[in-house]
Amino acid sequence: MSETTNSKSIGMSLKEAAERLAAVSETSRLDAELLMQKILGLERHELICRQNECLSPDKEAAFEELVLRRIKHEPIAYIRGLKEFWGILFEVGPGVLIPRPATELLVELALAAAAKMTGELHIADLGTGSGAISVAIASELKNRNRNFKIEALDWSDEALRFAQKNVDRYGLRDFINLGKSNWFEALENSKSCFDIIVSNPPYIAEDDESVMPDLAYEPRQALFSGPEGLDAIRELLFKVPEYLKEGGAFFCEFGATQKELIENFIKNNEFLSSNFVCSFYKDLSNFDRALKLEFKQLV
Incomplete structure (x- = not known):
């Protein structure tokens, strides 16, 4: 028999x-198609037709x-x-967080805010x-x-390599402009300069047992943040008022069960609760997923 027949x-x-x-994988057919597309160099519609x-034998192997x-469990991405x-x-590749569909909500919110602003926009x-x-x-x-x-700032050299x-x-x-920074570290000379600040920080609790095996391949520092998963978010909320312009807004992603903890943190911070309004937004799966922090309007 010929190789083709076999x-x-x-x-x-x-x-x-x-x-x-x-x-x-819950998307096993799609995963298989994406892998085959990579091997054959085809678009999905081409794959379907063939x-x-x-x-x-070499492609099969x-x-x-x-x-x-x-x-x-290595991620498809x-x-x-x-x-x-x-x-x-x-x-993307090892050493950088894989962008998720839920994070597109941050893009939507930032663009909606930008549409209401005039002049040159300064964004962090x-x-x-x-x-992404x-x-x-x-x-x-x-x-x-x-x-x-x-x-666009990150502490990871590998992440910045992919970003570039x-x-x-x-x-x-x-x-x-890409730069290496631990959160606001590189922006010390840019206080009260930003119209929009956006962040998708790590927000998984360190001992979260529900974490999917695929996450073991992604950089831990981009995923986990303290016992409640809120260490990074609290740090951002504490520091962000120094860097926003009057009328500016901060958008941040968080975990689906963290809204109440974040609300309590803001409520118990006298400066934040007195000077800012916090709004919450749901993702397409109807989970609480993002917050908007903005200055209270003076009456």
């Missing part, structure tokens, strides 16, 4: 891989290698080296990671012909 079709390989991946074609990596966010493909993205939030906001503002500058790739990938160097 080879599996693309469709059969996808079916078998999806069955094996079902034990580790289901009956046979895989060459390469696909099997990727399937085995996924069975070990790391295996592919790509993750879509806000309709944009971002380069704290803990930028892959640069900054690139998404910058792409939209650029298309709207707004004048703006984004300071993504900024360059979409030609946004003139709009996004």
Whole structure:
């Protein structure tokens, strides 16, 4: 028999891989398709049209290698080296947090706030990671012909390496300035300068037993933050008033069960409760997911 006769079709390989991946992924069929797309260099519609074609032995072996990596819970985004966010493909890999769909809410809120502001916008993205939030906001503002500058900061050299790739990938160097910083550290000379500050900080509790196995591959410092998962958020809330302009706003992502803890923290902080209003927003799954902190309007 020829090698071609012995080879599996693309469709059969996808079916078998999806069955094996079902034990580790709720999106096993999609995972299998994404892995096959990587091996064959095809778009999804092309893959669908070629289901009956046979895989060459080398492609079959390469696909099997990727399937085995996924069975070990390695995230699809790391295996592919790509993750879509806000309709944009971002380069990602070990050492940088994988952008999640829920975080698109921060982009929506920031853009809605920007639409109500006039003049040049000064924006800070704290803990930028892959640069997903900054690139998404910058792409939209650029298309709207707004004048703006984004300071995108992260403490991780590896994260900044990926962020730079993504900024360059979409030609946004003139709009996004990347820098190494532990939160506000690099902004000491920029107090009361920002119209919008946005952050997706770590917010998982250190002893959270519900954490998915896939997260073991992502940088721990981008995920976990103290016994309640709120150490970073509290630090940001404590410091952010120094850096906002009058009329500015701070947007921050948090965990689905943390709203009440955050409300209590703000309520018990006399300066925050006296001078700021905090609003909360739900994600598409109807979980509390983001907050907006803004100055109270003077009557």
